[in-house]
């Protein structure tokens with residue numbers, strides 16, 4: 001078999017159905033093989049970065065490994081942002097990159113790039129295959145590495161002569177990495193310590209993250225069961241939304257910089273924190289020496305390097321969420337542990353007081369559309385449907401996280417760790433490919449959407465009815481907000497000048513363009529957007545001055561939140577906070 | 582706080598001897614801002630194609646633990662051992678030290694070399710190359726003493742280390 005034939009056979013043997021890619025000289029042998037078969041579907045994007053984000057959307061919404069195919073040189077370098085995005089958010093991908101033939105490597109050949117060198121810090125692992133006989137092994141190993149343990153992107157760099165050359169194929173069963181064996185089962189002693197600590201807790205809180213989503217539907221069901229059994233409150237990170245049902249009474253909503261008042265106050269005041277598949281990110285902890293100062297911390301994570309990285313914990317359990325939580329539940333029941341009901345009652349009483357602050361409240365208006373209101377209406381009008389939400393990056397992303405409640409994992413795709421503007425549209429494309437009959441909405445900003453707007457053409461080609469819902473505030477709102485709070489309102493380069501007419505732009509791409517400028521137009525536009533069985537861009541004109549609250553300013557503690565515009569003036573941001581991102 | 586103290590650790594890493602593995606390890610240190618005080622690498626098991634990398638690094642306890650966890654995360658890494666805390670170990674470094682000069686200084690350099698059990702591996706009328714093996718401190722001391730005596734060049738291997746006793750690392 002040729003190397004190219006083996007690559008395709010390996011993809012089929014790994015259960016791959018869809019590849020997102022873009023051709024070029026170095027990968028022509030692969031495109032030739034693709035042409036000759038019909039088991040693998042190839043989706044032609046308009047930019048390689050979009051291929052990676054599409055594969056991310058596909059992977060996040062299905063739990064499968066996303067697959068990308070790009071050419072050497074510029075094809076590979078265009079994919080880099082997507083790869084790092086997948087790395088930061090633990091998304092399983094296999095990215096095949098073309099490479100110049102082995103005898104030309106190192107000669108500055110046409111479209112040569114040191115792809116393994118460039119992608120080494122942005123991938124979980126990468127390979128340069130120099131021998132056709134290694135193609136099958138590397139392919140299967142790459143899938144194994146990408147999806148097991150803490151998932152992540154894997155690059156396979158394939159020189160053209162290796163694709164053209166002949167070798168022997170081996171099936172997936174025969175391939176196992178020599179030493180790479182992630183630990184899934186948690187240590188029994190640590191689990192017992194954790195459960196004991198939980199039973200003695202007076203002010204406990206579950207702090208759950210993307211690891212619950214990564215671990216799969218069963219993990220989230222087990223976790224939900226455990227949260228219900230204990231009666232403890234549960235907060236989610238941006239990446240953990242949907243890991244626990246958002247509308248459950250025990251959910252406190254999102255934690256962190258733009259999280260809810262009750263979630264952050266409860267994190268600050270807790271005595272036992274149960275962190276499940278989250279990584280104590282700086283957006284979550286705020287000032288580290290003021291983070292949950294009176295708490296004992298339990299941390300469940302499959303990646304030992306996540307443990308004690310930012311925050312020292314008292315009980316560390318390395319393992320997969322589903323496995324560990326199952327063991328925790330068993331032990332809790334077997335030893336007849338009980339939560340401290342009296343203490344818990346008092347704790348909920350306190351939490352309810354925090355809740356009563358109604359921290360997501362915003363100034364109402366009957367003329368200009370408030371962005372929060374637009375998201376709220378979008379949520380209310382789509383919640384009973386089979387809906388998937390993706391976002392770009394900025395204020396609109398945070399409002400989406402605050403106002404939409406996700407009841408199960410895999411319905412929410414957003415770029416958290418890298419915060420990549422331009423993620424949402426291609427990600428939505430990947431989701432729609434995987435779920436052709438579902439409603440897929442990209443909640444966008446007018447600035448972010450322009451970073452991968454070319455993918456409208458891909459939507460048209462494959463008739464993907466993705467809805468792009470732009471909260472058009474005419475600013476890079478998130479930047480504008482920071483400039484207002486930290487830089488004396490000097491709005492340096494954050495105005496979105498010379499915006500295209502999004503309605504005409506949609507039409508130019510063969511999509512439907514809609515616009516909402518006044519409050520009374522909003523519902524009608526959303527209704528129409530949902531009803532149309534074609535790609536849609538909604539240009540929703542919202543209040544350009546609105547800021548996203550609550551907010552923990554950089555360098556502040558959880559109990560030093562800004563709750564709204566009134567707080568802005570009263571609590572100026574410290575010099576120390578200024579240097580942080 | 583006790584944990585804030587900067588400590589020096591010798592870490593031994595057994596890796597697949599494949600292309601790019603050293604770049605992975607070094608890239609991890611530079612990318613995450615960890616220190617490398619010395620680094621050695623060579624194949625140690627040709628049949629299994631394994632190499633051993635020995636790194637001397639420094640940091641707080643939390644950083645040292647993080648370094649080990651990050652190293653273990655690399656796919657071609659088989660085993661990471663912290664020789665500084667996992668039982669007694671021996672470590673050695675080799676240096677080649679070139680000293681040039683004549684007369685009294687030349688005699689003095691030879692005398693000191695003798696005290697340090699450094700061997701002369703090359704000599705001309707106006708130069709010596711000494712070979713010295715030992716712990717890093719000993720090599721440092723030797724080099725310092727050679728400075729006023731016409732120290733010309735120093736080439737050091739960096740530390741290699743192994744656990745004491747019958748058990749493997």
Ligand SMILES: Cc1cc2nc3c(=O)[nH]c(=O)nc-3n(C[C@H](O)[C@H](O)[C@H](O)COP(=O)(O)OP(=O)(O)OC[C@H]3O[C@@H](n4cnc5c(N)ncnc54)[C@H](O)[C@@H]3O)c2cc1C
Pocket residue numbers: 088089090149150151208209210211212214215236237238239240254255256257258259276277278279280281283284300301302303306319320321322393394397398415416417418419420478
């Ligand atoms: C503009 C902007 C604002 C933001 N504001 C906020 C904010 O207010 N609040 C917030 O929370 N985030 C915010 N973020 C996102 C933030 O940057 C981080 O991406 C996010 O907090 C990380 O989520 P996580 O801790 O759940 O970790 P993830 O990045 O999802 O990592 C998952 C963790 O779980 C582990 N894991 C993976 N799989 C498993 C498994 N099977 N079993 C066990 N463990 C597993 C991994 O090793 C990792 O440690 C913001 C991002 C942007 C762009």
Ligand SMILES: Cc1ncc(C[n+]2csc(CCOP(=O)(O)OP(=O)(O)O)c2C)c(N)n1
Pocket residue numbers: 392393394395396397419420421422444445446447448449471473475476477478479
């Ligand atoms: C690729 C990239 N470049 C720059 C940034 C920094 N950044 C974060 S949010 C933002 C503004 C986004 O503006 P818009 O899409 O209009 O969203 P809004 O905040 O107005 O809702 C910028 C520039 C980023 N996250 N990603």
Ligand SMILES: [Mg+2]
Pocket residue numbers: 394445446447471472473474475476477
């Ligand atoms: Mg905007």
